[in-house]
Amino acid sequence: MIGARTGWTLLAAALIAGALAMWWRYGEAIVLAQPSWMCLPR
Amino acid sequence: MPRLAISCRHIVEHAGDGVTGARKAEAMSGTAKVVIVSGILCLIVAMGIRQSFGIFLAPIAVDLDVGRQVFGLAIAWQNLLWGLAQPITGAIADHFGAVRVTIVGAALYAAGLALAAFSSDPLGLNVTLGVLVGLALAGTTYGTVLGAVGRVVPPEKRSVAFGVCTAAGSFGMFAVVPGAQALLDAMSWRDAFLVLAIAVGLLAPLAFGFAGSDQLIRRHAGGQSLVAAIGEARSHAGYWLLNAGFFVCGFHVAFVATHLPAYLADQGLPPSISAWSLAMIGLFNIFGSYLFGVLGGRFRQKWVLSAIYAARAVVIALFIALPLSGTTAVAFGAAIGFLWLGTVPLTSGLVARVFGVRYLSMLYGVVFASHQLGAFLGAWGGGLAYDLLGSYDSVWLASIGLALFATLIHLPINDQPLARLAAARG
Numbered sequence: 001m002i003g004a005r006t007g008w009t010l011l012a013a014a015l016i017a018g019a020l021a022m023w024w025r026y027g028e029a030i031v032l033a034q035p036s037w038m039c040l041p042r
Numbered sequence: 043m044p045r046l047a048i049s050c051r052h053i054v055e056h057a058g059d060g061v062t063g064a065r066k067a068e069a070m071s072g073t074a075k076v077v078i079v080s081g082i083l084c085l086i087v088a089m090g091i092r093q094s095f096g097i098f099l100a101p102i103a104v105d106l107d108v109g110r111q112v113f114g115l116a117i118a119w120q121n122l123l124w125g126l127a128q129p130i131t132g133a134i135a136d137h138f139g140a141v142r143v144t145i146v147g148a149a150l151y152a153a154g155l156a157l158a159a160f161s162s163d164p165l166g167l168n169v170t171l172g173v174l175v176g177l178a179l180a181g182t183t184y185g186t187v188l189g190a191v192g193r194v195v196p197p198e199k200r201s202v203a204f205g206v207c208t209a210a211g212s213f214g215m216f217a218v219v220p221g222a223q224a225l226l227d228a229m230s231w232r233d234a235f236l237v238l239a240i241a242v243g244l245l246a247p248l249a250f251g252f253a254g255s256d257q258l259i260r261r262h263a264g265g266q267s268l269v270a271a272i273g274e275a276r277s278h279a280g281y282w283l284l285n286a287g288f289f290v291c292g293f294h295v296a297f298v299a300t301h302l303p304a305y306l307a308d309q310g311l312p313p314s315i316s317a318w319s320l321a322m323i324g325l326f327n328i329f330g331s332y333l334f335g336v337l338g339g340r341f342r343q344k345w346v347l348s349a350i351y352a353a354r355a356v357v358i359a360l361f362i363a364l365p366l367s368g369t370t371a372v373a374f375g376a377a378i379g380f381l382w383l384g385t386v387p388l389t390s391g392l393v394a395r396v397f398g399v400r401y402l403s404m405l406y407g408v409v410f411a412s413h414q415l416g417a418f419l420g421a422w423g424g425g426l427a428y429d430l431l432g433s434y435d436s437v438w439l440a441s442i443g444l445a446l447f448a449t450l451i452h453l454p455i456n457d458q459p460l461a462r463l464a465a466a467r468g
Contacts, residue, residue: 015217020325022220027317030223031303033097 073254074194078203080251081187084144085211087245088151088182090218091238095120095171097223101231102167112164116172118418123176124183125414131180132189132407133268136400139256140190144249147181148242150174155239159232182245184211185410188390189403190255200394201343204387205335212331212383216324266462271401274462275408280396280455284389285412287347290448291385292416293423294354294441298378299323300421305434306371315368322375327382334384335391343392347385348452354381355445362438392455398463 002010023030099113106112135143154174161167180186188204195203225234266274275281303316337346361374390406397405427437458464 012213015213016325016328019213019217019220020321022217022224023317023321023324026220026223026227027321028313029227030097030219031313031316031320033100033223033226 074191074203076251077190077194077255078206080248081191081207082210083248084182084187084245085184085207086214086218087242087248088147088179088214089211090214091151091155091222091242092120092175092179092183093215094219094222094238097219097226098231098234101226105231106162106164106167108164112167113171115164116167116170118422119168119172120176120179121414121421122418123173124179125411125417127177127180128185128407128410128414129404130407131177132185132403132405133401135181135186135189135403136259137268139259140186140252140403141249141256143181143186144252145246147178147186148245148249149178151178151182151242151245152239154178155235155242159235159239180407184208184386184390185403185407188386188406189399190252192390192394192399192402193255193258197395198339201335201338201387201391203335204391205332205338205384208335208383208386209328209332211386212324212327216321216328219324266400268401268404271397271405274460275397275405278396278456278460280457281393281405281409283451283455284392285409287351287448287452288385288389288409288413289416290351290444291389292413292418293420293444294378294416295382295420296417297420297424297437297441301424301428301434301437302375304428306366308434309366311366311368311371315371319371319375322372323379323382326376326379330380330382330384331386335387338388338391342457343388343395344452344455344457347388347392348449350381350384350388351445351448351452354378355442355449357381358438358442358445362435392457396457396459398459 095117102113103109131143131147151174154170157174158167158170161170184207187207191203191207192200222234222238225237229237299320302319303313306316306319307313334346334350357374357377361370361378364370389409390402393405393409394402424434424437428434
């Protein structure tokens with residue numbers, strides 16, 4: 001049985017890993033969608 | 043009501059109401075946990091959606107047949123209003139409670155997104171994404187959440203709690219952007235805004251998690267007045283120095299976040315490198331936000347703040363001094379990301395330590411307004427300098443100079459609690 005601290009850590013690690021996978025998939029599209037991050041004209 | 047009584051002790055900073063004992067401490071912990079979890083979820087949603095607006099630029103510009111500056115102006119309004127409204131919404135939250143402010147903020151947020159989905163001209167975008175969402179952010183993000191958390195968490199655990207909440211906001215900024223991009227891949231930008239409006243509606247029920255914190259405000263009505271709190275802060279030199287330091291923080295993060303992809307592109311690096319640099323900023327920002335919150339609970343917060351700004355100066359100097367490659371760009375993202383929002387738990391924690399938590403939302407709101415002004419200058423000034431000088435070199439150098447300035451100005455801050463708080467502790 002895992003403790004609460006370990007459980008929260010595992011949950012956080014899983015969420016972060018999922019987000020990283022999303023960045024792997026969509027990262028380039030994100031950058032290409034916004035020539036500058038805050039959309040200011042250049 | 044033991045839970046209320048023990049929490050009240052925190053709002054007057056250990057005023058000595060005689061509440062002790064493990065059972066009662068447990069009750070306090072339960073209230074604090076509910077408030078913290080609510081704050082975590084609020085910040086993930088509110089900050090995450092806010093961070094994703096940039097990817098809507100291209101589809102909106104094409105669909106409405108407007109220049110990019112139209113969307114850029116709406117987002118600029120949003121950021122400026124967020125900062126300028128934060129002291130006011132903070133004062134309202136300090137008076138009426140975080141529940142009501144968050145619910146109104148969530149309603150404005152959802153309305154802004156939903157109405158933006160039906161906008162067909164620049165005015166519509168400015169009113170919805172600019173004004174409505176800007177005001178909404180002031181009611182649903184750090185100022186309101188940290189104020190609510192600060193009231194229910196014991197002073198010795200405050201910095202860690204602020205670090206956890208800040209890390210949650212950082213996670214939202216990291217995770218929601220690619221999620222929003224996935225939405226845009228699957229549907230039109232109008233439908234994506236409607237989905238986000240529904241998601242942001244979740245903030246309204248979450249707001250009731252702050253009820254335990256709001257009870258303390260009502261319990262302590264009639265203490266120090268808002269005007270007196272403002273006057274007290276104005277006469278404290280350290281408060282001005284904190285404002286100046288947070289201005290620098292805003293300048294740094296806005297300049298880097300706004301112009302790093304363009305800088306890397308100018309140097310011939312592909313978009314995938316920019317993407318991973320931004321991803322590393324987001325990823326390491328989570329760790330940094332938490333870790334610096336923890337460090338703020340163990341060391342004097344002003345020292346840790348100084349160390350962050352000094353480290354920023356070193357990291358930026360190395361970045362522009364070393365030969366640029368994909369590796370150095372991604373490493374820079376990780377390093378600067380680690381130092382990104384660690385300033386939030388430390389700065390808000392320092393405000394709470396010196397002035398107490400009764401008006402924390404409002405007093406932190408003023409400091410946050412400085413942050414947003416710095417952010418405006420970093421984002422806009424970076425572009426202006428590039429247009430005038432043809433490169434970002436001068437802005438990188440200015441960033442180093444400002445980091446050194448911020449390093450120094452935190453050192454003389456008198457971080458001792460005011461005599462009023464010390465007397466309350468007895």
